[in-house]
Amino acid sequence: MNDIKHKIFFQPHAREIEVADGENLIRAAMEAGVHINASCGGEGVCGKCRVILEKGEIEGGTEKLSSEDREKGYHLACLSKVRSDLVVRIPVESNVDASVLNLAASPRHTARIKEFRLESIKEQGLLIPPVEKRYLELPPPTAQDNLADVTRLINFLKIKHDEHRLVVDLNVMRQIPELLREGDFKVTATIIRPVREDGKNQIILVEPGDTTSRNFAVAMDIGTTTVYGEVLDLNSGEVLSSYGDFNGQISYGEDVISRIIFSEKNGGLDILQKKVIETVNNVLGKIIKKAGIRKDEVSTITLAGNSTMTQLLLGINPRYIRRAPYVPASILYPPFNASDIGIDLGRHTIALLYPGVSSYVGGDIVAGVMGSGLYKSDKLTLFMDIGTNAEIVIGNKDWMACTACSAGPAFEGGGITFGMRASKGAIEDFSIDPVTFEPMIMTKGNVRAKGICGSGLITIVASLFENNVINNRGKFHQELDTERIRQKDGIWEYVLVWKDNTQIDRDITISEPDIDNLIRAKGAMYSGALTLLEEVGLTINDIEQIILAGGFGSYVDLESAMTIGLLPELDPKKVIYLGNGSLLGAKMSSYTNQFRRDVGEVVKMMTNFELAETPSYMDHYVSALFLPHTELNYFPKLKERMDARKVW
């Protein structure tokens, strides 16, 4: 994506917004708080989202229109890409009622996405990875100088490269005599650094000739659902390739608890370990091929995952993770040869595992805390990784408190009538016309809708609530004049997409039980954060910054999340989308050994709280089972907007 920005001026709303070059026009409208009817998800088949281009250049949007419409400047917003500054008019049939213009709309904000800045690492002289290659031209042994081969190698690494405290294991030792002679005593030694500076530097590989230009690392996030990997060039710092795949364990359970239960069955642990290793190897195969390197050129693989994923990866029985008092086997893991657990890399490749804090605040969160820079931040930060098992960290460079809560599967589409994963056809963006209650819908991949993903669910509920379609208990205002609100089998629901515009030949709806599930999920998270703050003597108003980690966190619309009371109300500019923080942390540890060293200190700093052991948690939880919360003072801006709309 380039950095070019364009301004769009929407008429008759007279609302302006700046978007990136190539942005979809319907998303731009959503961002601006301008409603356009749209129900086909962006496929361009419902034809409802017609807008008139008054000025500027749009790419696409006219393919499905008559020549007559084209001449009038019509475009289908859902198929239009913004290519210049624009003036766009929403026609009456798309906008229904101008009265909406006078309502205080909530413009949508995309949070800053945390970017990995390689240059900054380089400038700080921190591109000193845990594993380095050293080229040496050794004097061949003579009668007067017949040191042992290993001694010669170590002595000259000391003399020529100031390397100290070197050790060699048996596997490498076995190969050294032949390798030295094969390379005519010109060799490259690969050295892995210790975590503690006073530890040993281990020679893990000796190669004939100068191979210093070929030093690669893999960073990998072992998620419960997905496994992402990247190949990193440790000389240039470049990411050479990346790939993600579903964790092969998925067929044995969707979440960590069901995985643990399966692992306790006879042979279950072995199966789950084998499955995740298969996935790891599959991802490795892809990224190594794509990067154009050999697998034995990978010096380290740094892996981050939650505590259950980590234990399953290592073949450590996770049974006590799910049993009170929730004890993980370990929080620190020693470096080991990746091939020892079946990872298909060089015999010498060292696996480095992110340490965790507790059973439910694992290495993925620590990696996120590291990758986001939270551990170096002055600002009091709320770090959240939203999911079925959601983790919360509060703190700054001086201290950190963390906890985890079980939000249930609603954020991942679970327990929702038309819930689905965030894949093609999932409704991910939604707005509602406050007068007609007609929806504007965009799906992932701009195809006809199949269902609702987690981020879509949040946006839908936020929009329904803010437009007074549901009350603060998540119940529909049954009296509203729209056929989209209906009772079916005794359950009230809102029709998001009529079946003709779906891929599933059924009306796609959101029901009161669906909304209730979401309220309970967001309530668990919000009350977790409140409880944690209370434990450390702070309040929600002290939060200076929010970091949203995880795949889900990258999709969630901030305004919506604040509207439903999932996130505390904060200037969206103070929210950072971290993306895959686990992968980011793994990547940064791969580049910078100092970073890897810091992790140990950070883990010690992170004080774990068990919500189940914190009596106030249940009170906070019950108070959070409202939209946005019983305590509206936590959400002053929303209150203001709601007051303006006279929702109360």
Next chain:
Amino acid sequence: MNDIKHKIFFQPHAREIEVADGENLIRAAMEAGVHINASCGGEGVCGKCRVILEKGEIEGGTEKLSSEDREKGYHLACLSKVRSDLVVRIPVESNVDASVLNLAASPRHTARIKEFRLESIKEQGLLIPPVEKRYLELPPPTAQDNLADVTRLINFLKIKHDEHRLVVDLNVMRQIPELLREGDFKVTATIIRPVREDGKNQIILVEPGDTTSRNFAVAMDIGTTTVYGEVLDLNSGEVLSSYGDFNGQISYGEDVISRIIFSEKNGGLDILQKKVIETVNNVLGKIIKKAGIRKDEVSTITLAGNSTMTQLLLGINPRYIRRAPYVPASILYPPFNASDIGIDLGRHTIALLYPGVSSYVGGDIVAGVMGSGLYKSDKLTLFMDIGTNAEIVIGNKDWMACTACSAGPAFEGGGITFGMRASKGAIEDFSIDPVTFEPMIMTKGNVRAKGICGSGLITIVASLFENNVINNRGKFHQELDTERIRQKDGIWEYVLVWKDNTQIDRDITISEPDIDNLIRAKGAMYSGALTLLEEVGLTINDIEQIILAGGFGSYVDLESAMTIGLLPELDPKKVIYLGNGSLLGAKMSSYTNQFRRDVGEVVKMMTNFELAETPSYMDHYVSALFLPHTELNYFPKLKERMDARKVW
């Protein structure tokens, strides 16, 4: 053996000697320099060694005599065990000629045998082995205290036992959750210490309950010929069992060079590694059973061997050991899991390998230097391990110089017409009547002779030389009046045992080429020592102490070795028989981690000299090809005796 001593007074020689209770009378006579004819090796069949018991008590010795002889007090000396102070008369037929009495005989001396003094180690508070067990009663986790299992273990090892810098590897980590709970959080942790004090303490085993009373180690010497092992109780310090076996590699070559040549053949290295591991496991099976322990109760196995044995054990190609400039792969070896190379002990058992100095001064010699205490001695010491490949160390606590020389196989009976290993039927003791030239012979196991072992060869040649049967070039005085000296197929020889008294139905002889082989072997060793002394600016007269290591060194008769010029002439009281120094060093390292730490420093202190690179070695060697040496001033006492006998 008990400590009771008896005095024997030999008549008519009027010579007294003190011997241990139970000593064989013929050996006592040899020790006293009293000649008794004896040719059957001690089997009691030749009947020549009849002596008259005048006073005291003898066990045995009368079985094969007539009742008439018994009444006269006759005993066969070779079958007699000394049980009290004695007066023994050698009858004329055994002694032949009293004129011998006036010759200055060379009484035989048994050197002090270096004893392992466990009490001394204990008194010094040094019984702190590299691996210790710690029992812990952990508080089980609770909701308020749900530390990771490994963290709990490590924290409490710190609190209760002041253990620091603890690490756990993956294999142990995998087991910890179940083991803690199996033991109701009462567990024993086995911890291996680092070599450097600032290194990591590794938890290698966690067991339910208190197993601190069961902590065992194995010390093992991996010799080219034999493998010896001992089971040590690390609590009491006791040696529970020991056993030795031939190294299974023997069928692939007698010495290290032929082993290396075999290892270079296709698959040869694997075969040799497998064979020595089989031997190790066989010895382990025996000693573990004998000690009444389980193999998984062995915490460490400390192994010492020469550089070739060490590399073969580890599966490291030793090809460059035998090629100039003689470069070993390594001299230091990291600790590793014994099972990694197929050693049949616990999965957690750590193998510790003695470091070496060079290709031909290996871990066995370093272990000997450690075990003998040479590295702590004030005295300038000559340390020799005599064998086909012989090693020499000169030095004291401040410095050490070492070298190796190839003496050829004569010391092990190789290249000698009737040479054999030191096994049953080998002539190991010999003296000759200076008038009649009749021999007195004792064999290993007191059976009829089969051949001559290395120590026997030295005694025979020394005796022949000192009694002027051969000259200082090792040539027979052909004019002597005895049928035992004869020429056969053009080669002069002396008949040691007539065929009727052998097991092989042939006369057992020693020939001039046999003697020449021995002279070259002893010449190589002596000149090696001289060269090494010269390199460090010292002379043979500066030597204050001799330590003889190795199986051979324990059998050699000191006077004989000095007479032929194998050892420098020194008061026998200043000679220490070390026995199996390699095993002793391995044992002491098993008991005392400080000892293991010192080894690294000692190895650095030991400066290696390559004789082939030392021009003066060849000159010294040529000068040493005489009995005892061209420079008789090196052997003043021998010169005095020879002068008295007018040999020159």
